[in-house]
Structures are given as C-alpha cells and as structure tokens.
Amino acid sequence: MTLVLDKLLPGQRIGASAWYDLASSVLGEADLTNFGKEPTLFRHNDPDNKSTMILHADDGLLAANKKEREEILKVFAKKFTVQVGDPMAAEGDKFSFLKRVYLRVPEGIVMYSNGRYLEALLEALGPNVKRRDSAADASFQEPDDSPQLEPSKAATFRECVGRLLYLSHSRPDIQFAVCVLSSKMAKPTSTSFRWLLRVVGYLAGAPDLGFLIKPVVTDAKFGYEGACYDATGDLKNYIVESITDADWAGCRRRSR
Numbered sequence: 001m002t003l004v005l006d007k008l009l010p011g012q013r014i015g016a017s018a019w020y021d022l023a024s025s026v027l028g029e030a031d032l033t034n035f036g037k038e039p040t041l042f043r044h045n046d047p048d049n050k051s052t053m054i055l056h057a058d059d060g061l062l063a064a065n066k067k068e069r070e071e072i073l074k075v076f077a078k079k080f081t082v083q084v085g086d087p088m089a090a091e092g093d094k095f096s097f098l099k100r101v102y103l104r105v106p107e108g109i110v111m112y113s114n115g116r117y118l119e120a121l122l123e124a125l126g127p128n129v130k131r132r133d134s135a136a137d138a139s140f141q142e143p144d145d146s147p148q149l150e151p152s153k154a155a156t157f158r159e160c161v162g163r164l165l166y167l168s169h170s171r172p173d174i175q176f177a178v179c180v181l182s183s184k185m186a187k188p189t190s191t192s193f194r195w196l197l198r199v200v201g202y203l204a205g206a207p208d209l210g211f212l213i214k215p216v217v218t219d220a221k222f223g224y225e226g227a228c229y230d231a232t233g234d235l236k237n238y239i240v241e242s243i244t245d246a247d248w249a250g251c252r253r254r255s256r
Contacts, residue, residue, distance in 0.1 A: 016057065023055060030075040044068070061097050100170060108214030113170045117163045118207055121200045124160055131205040132198050136177040139195070144184075146191040157188040160196055167203070170211050174199055 009015075024034060032042040032053060044051040051064040051072060062069060069087070076082050085095050094103040099114040122129060149157060161181045168178040177199045184192035 019057065020055075023058075026076060026079055027053070027055070030072045032072070056098060059098060103210070105212075108212055110210035110212050111170050112208065112210045113167050115207065117167050118200075118203050121160055121163055122204060124156055125197060125200055129197055129201045129204060132201040133205065135174045135199050135202040136180070136195070137198070139191070140177060140180045144189055144191045146189040149188045149190060149193060153193065154188045157193055157196060158185055160200070161185060164196075164199060171203075171209065172211070173206075173209065174203065177202075 020039075027034075027042050031045050031049075032051065033045055035041045035043070040055045042053045042055065049068055051062070051068045053063070053072075054061040062072065064072065066087075073082055073084065086093070088095055088102070088104050088109075091104050091106055094101055096102075099116075101112040101114070103110045103112065148154070161178070161184075164174065164178045165182060168175045177195065181192060181196055181199065
C-alpha cells in the first residue's frame with residue numbers, strides 16, 4: 001500500500017513555486033494576468049479595468065476601486081480565507097506591507113522601515129552604540145588590517161549586518177556603509193565591528209526617515225510594455241536614474 005501526503009510541509013522548496021502557480025491560476029479566474037518580465041505583477045485583461053496587484057507569497061498589494069476590489073476578492077474567497085486591510089484612499093491613510101509602513105502624503109507615498117529591526121540591532125549591540133550624525137566616515141574607504149573577531153562576536157556581526165541589508169532597501173542613506181559591512185561578512189574584523197556600531201548609532205539618531213515615492217510628472221502613468229506616457233496621454237521617454245552614496249571608484253581598499 002502506498003500512502004501519499006497531499007499537503008506541502010513547511011520548509012519544502014517546491015512550496016513557494018506550487019503556491020505561486022495556485023495563486024496565479026486563481027488570479028487568472030479573476031481575469032488578471034502577470035507581466036512576463038516581472039511575474040509577481042498582475043493587471044486586469046480588460047483595458048477599462050485598472051486593477052493591478054503585486055503578489056509576494058501569500059501577501060498581496062491590490063490597487064483598484066471599490067467595485068473592482070470586491071470582484072477580485074469574491075474570486076479569492078471561493079478558495080482561501082482572505083484578510084483585507086483598510087484601503088489607502090486619502091492623505092494620511094497608511095497600511096503595512098512586507099513589514100514596511102506606507103503613508104500617503106500630498107507629494108506621493110512615503111515608505112518607512114519597520115522599527116523592530118532597529119530595536120533588535122540596539123538590543124544585540126547593547127550599550128556600546130553611540131549616536132552618530134552620519135552612517136559612514138572616511139575610514140570606511142581605508143585598508144582594514146585589524147584582527148578578526150572571535151566566533152561569538154563574529155556571529156553577532158553577521159546577524160546585525162543581515163538586518164541592515166534588509167533595512168537598506170528603504171534607507172538609501174545607509175547603503176554605502178552597509179555595502180562595506182557586507183563585504184566583511186566572511187571575515188569580520190574589529191574595525192568592521194566599529195563601523196557596524198557607527199551605522200547603528202546613526203540609525204538610532206535618525207530612526208524615522210522615510211522614502212518618498214512619487215510620479216515623474218503629475219498624473220503620470222506607465223504603460224505595461226515599458227512605455228511611459230505623460231499627463232496628456234502622449235508617449236514619452238524618460239531616463240531612469242538611480243542615486244546612491246556608494247563610491248567604489250574612490251575606495252582606497254579596492255582601487256585598481
């Protein structure tokens with residue numbers, strides 16, 4: 001006799017892909033299809049229906065009006081238990097998604113990091129953290145010949161840098177410093193631990209800086225094929241620039 005467990009147990013690698021296939025099929029029943037270059041982004045097949053969704057595992061972020069939202073949720077509710085938060089409809093409204101907080105302001109939407117990550121960093125590093133006015137200084141680009149950390153302290157370093165890597169997605173002001181710290185993960189040193197204390201000290205002094213998300217121009221909307229349209233509906237081309245404080249060309253440790 002052969003017994004088959006018709007259930008995916010936690011930790012199975014196939015679980016994520018199997019869930020995505022199932023969720024995609026349900027979204028298909030709601031007449032939503034995903035974007036080939038970004039499979040987790042879905043839009044409605046009806047051009048007059050502006051519903052769009054970002055799907056991350058079993059968390060989704062839906063943009064739709066009330067009627068469109070109810071139609072999509074009705075399809076989901078046939079197979080799943082669905083929990084829905086309050087919509088962001090007016091200035092001052094906010095919601096949480098993937099452990100980040102999004103707040104609507106007159107200029108657009110501000111994204112804030114989850115404060116628990118900073119709390120965990122401060123708890124792990126204890127009273128050694130002193131507040132700083134910047135995330136990095138000139139020493140971050142200097143050669144590091146200091147001794148390696150003992151194993152327990154090295155483990156603390158790696159744990160803290162892991163949290164900083166997550167925070168850096170919504171905190172461009174620490175990205176260069178975190179890049180330097182992550183390069184020391186294999187062999188953390190006493191100097192790199194001092195750098196870690198500086199970055200966390202800076203975050204302790206500026207914990208609530210947000211990242212403003214806004215359109216290039218008022219009422220701008222982006223076509224699904226990568227085209228970009230201005231407020232009048234005319235096709236336009238925009239140059240997308242990404243700005244960070246990383247300065248690898250000026251790094252004295254890696255200059256070639």
